[in-house]
Amino acid sequence: MLKTPAYAVASAKAPLAPYTIERREPGPHDVLIEILYCGVCHSDIHQARDEWGGSIFPMVPGHEIVGRVAQIGREVQKWQVGDTVGVGCFVDSCRQCEACRAGEEQYCERGMSLTYNGYEQDGKTPTYGGYSTRITVDENYVVRIPPGLPLERAAPLLCAGITTYSPLRRFGVTAGSRVAVVGLGGLGHVGVKLAKALGATVTVLSHSPGKRSAALELGADDFVATGDPEAFTAHAGRFDLILDTVSAQHDYNAYLNLLRRDGTMVLVGMPEPAPLSAAPLIVRRRRLTGSLIGGIRELQEMLDFCADHGVVADVEVIPIDKINEAYDRVVRSEVRYRFVIDLASLSGAV
Template sequence: MIPTRGYAATDPKTPLGPFDFKRRDPRPNDVLIEVLHCGVCHSDIHQARDEWGGSIFPMVPGHEVVGTVTSVGADVSRWRVGETVGVGVFVDSCRKCEACLAGEEQYCLEGMTVTYNGLERDGKTPTYGGYSERIVVDESYLLRIPDGIPLDGAAPLLCAGITTYSPIRHFGGDQARDAAVLGLGGLGHMGVKFLKAMGARVTVLSHSPGKQDDALRLGADDFVATADDDVFEKNAGRFDFILDTVSASHDYNAYLRLLRRDGTMVIVGLPDPSTLEPGALINKRRRLAGSVIGGIRETQEMLDFCAEHGIASDIETIRIQDVNEAYERTMRSDVRYRFVIDLASLREGEC
């Protein structure tokens, strides 16, 4: 067993703090990784505070992990010591169901093994995430970080990036003439970058007028403040595709009516349930869909796309000792647009 330091939530009410635990020794197909950077995802906060239920404590969060291979198991063929790799939202799956065989491990019929706050395939060993100095992962569930992407800016791509890239590709948003991104946060800012790189005319829809300058800086062609009284009437039937990244409750029906005939709105946030009026779909053969992350193959495709187009997440780098403040700031939307932990702070400083 490998002694490991990290930061953990010990219960839903206590701030995260130093935590010593043990990683397994690498099995024949495992890779040992020194963690360099780990993104702070909004879902880390929900799970550390048990806001979704089912949290497993103590919990070491973090599923946007970038690091360096420091050793490999005897049967590892894909990776070498010194390579830079990524670990995303899951670290294993059943490998035999229809979804896994199709390269869609995130939809594993037996359930994917999440990087933290889950159990390994034995059903009893807890998984611990990237707020730590090292992690051990099966070689089949690692990703290659291409040259040209800043390593800290690459970390959020492993969740925020693929969460937006996958539905754009799957539901044809990359073919849209006029696309909209609803919400400009950790997910939304990546949606703007991807859609723009794919050739769409991109509009940001936001209830916060103060985000207009940022939206245009990120590449958006237009900005619509949704708090304006007549905005939905003025923009009815305007868009081919809407990427809905908002995690707060909102009226799906109003936004669906911004789609033209055969348009698609894809939900990637997790708001509270909202009433859906069938007429918002039926009248113009619109579609409302959902999506969650992507498989290993598609996530690698996304990383390669980012390298080709010069895309990375907009980040603010923090020390791990400041993670609790980062949680509070994230809840206030006081970050542009993702916090990333520099794990050197764990190795070099006092915890």
């Protein structure tokens, strides 16, 4: 086993602190990755603070991992030492169910092995994430970071990128599509960039009118302040697709009425339950659906698309010892738009 410096949280009320974990030596099909950068996702905070329930402690968060291959197993075919690679939200799946065979491993019927706060496929070995200096992963659950993508700005694409790219592609966003993005945070700002790169006309919907200039700077064509009592009436029936990235409770019915006939609203945030009326769905044959990240094949497709179109996250790079401050700032919405940890700051620690 490989003793590895990390930052972990010991309980829901504890701060993140230096910790040592053990990574397995690479097996025949494994790669050992030296982690260079790891993004800070809001879901890291939810799980570290056990806000969703079921958290496994001690926990090493982080599922937006970019690094370099340091060692490969004897039968590895896909990677060589020195390759620049990424690891996203999961590190394994059953590989046998219908979803896995379809390349939709995120919907594995047995359950994917989350990059952290989960278990390997044996159901016993806990997984630890990217707030660490290295990680060992099966070669089939690693993706290539294309040349030209700044590594620190590519890291959030491993979650925020695929979370927004997958539904945009799945529900047919192309040139001329009228897309609304609800929320302008870590997910929303990448969603705006991706929708524009796909050729859509993009509107940001936000309760914060002060975000108008930021939305337009990111490439949005329009901005609607949803706190305006006339907003939902003035824009009724306007959009083909609404990408809803908000995790705070809000009125789905009001947003559904902004869709045209046969329009689709996709939830990628996870708010508390909200009332839903059948009427907004029935009267225009609208759809309300959800989407969960993407499979390995689609993750690679997304990264290649981002490289081709110059899509990267807007980030603030921090050393690992600023992580607790960063968590508090995320909760206060004081980052534009993603923190990324420089893991060089952890090398030699612990």
